[in-house]
Amino acid sequence: MYTLKKLIDILIKVKNLPTLSPIVLMLMQSLNEEEPDVQRISQIISDDPPTAGMILKLANSAMYGARRTISSVQDAVVRLGFQEIREIVIDLTMVKYLSAMPESVLGMVEFWEHSIGVAFCMEEIQVTTHLLEKDAPLCHVVGLLHDIGRLITATHMPEVHQQFSEDSKEINSPETVIMWEKEVIGLDHTQIGAAVLERWGLPMEIVNGVRYHHQPDISPLPQRKASYLTCLADCICRKLKLGSAGEGAIGEIEESLWDKLEISS
Numbered sequence: 001m002y003t004l005k006k007l008i009d010i011l012i013k014v015k016n017l018p019t020l021s022p023i024v025l026m027l028m029q030s031l032n033e034e035e036p037d038v039q040r041i042s043q044i045i046s047d048d049p050p051t052a053g054m055i056l057k058l059a060n061s062a063m064y065g066a067r068r069t070i071s072s073v074q075d076a077v078v079r080l081g082f083q084e085i086r087e088i089v090i091d092l093t094m095v096k097y098l099s100a101m102p103e104s105v106l107g108m109v110e111f112w113e114h115s116i117g118v119a120f121c122m123e124e125i126q127v128t129t130h131l132l133e134k135d136a137p138l139c140h141v142v143g144l145l146h147d148i149g150r151l152i153t154a155t156h157m158p159e160v161h162q163q164f165s166e167d168s169k170e171i172n173s174p175e176t177v178i179m180w181e182k183e184v185i186g187l188d189h190t191q192i193g194a195a196v197l198e199r200w201g202l203p204m205e206i207v208n209g210v211r212y213h214h215q216p217d218i219s220p221l222p223q224r225k226a227s228y229l230t231c232l233a234d235c236i237c238r239k240l241k242l243g244s245a246g247e248g249a250i251g252e253i254e255e256s257l258w259d260k261l262e263i264s265s
Helices: 004-013 022-031 038-046 049-059 073-080 082-100 108-129 136-145 148-156 158-170 174-184 189-200 204-211 221-239 255-261
Strands: none
Touching: 022 038, 022 082, 038 049, 038 073, 038 082, 049 073, 049 082, 073 082, 082 136, 108 136, 108 221, 136 204, 136 221, 148 158, 148 189, 174 189, 189 204, 204 221, 221 255
């Protein structure tokens, strides 16, 4: 196990620890207000040409049933909606971060496939079952970011990740993943990921969704159902071997996960 001092030293020296740009931070803060201001959000996007260009391109794409060409950022924001804008911002941030990372023992393509698989799996279950009321718009973001702690671990503690890969046959459940990491590192990837997201300034609904996706039973009550949903989507994608976050596949999905969410497998 890493000593606390060594672990702190490693994390302090991580030069590539992801940070959000001021533009993205302002956008996220504005999007998370109880009543987001369209004009304010449009102005922030307009001040960042790459983001503005991407938003306008998407708003004018066939995907959104564009019947007339949109040339203003404000019209694009209205067409796309706040939830879609939030997802685009986080997706772009993750793509930029992953693109800048060196290829390590964790395959970036496989990691991205798993992350976005969990994001869409959560959204699909939510659309079908309407499980969540308050946190439904955050499904995509939580799913996309749920394993960012493993990305940090694999990149900056490669010897730990390599050992994990060697022991993966015995690590076949969320509980054993957490136990193994705490024994070897002192912290698990959910704690590391949550710390990163707090540094980003993201809402606690997202931070807690990531922090408790392997231990939903102890998640704060307001986010407990969302934590169970993240855990289930993660298990489904691991069962299907959809991409990889370095944790390996699992056996059968625990029946209790379906029971807690009151849905049928």
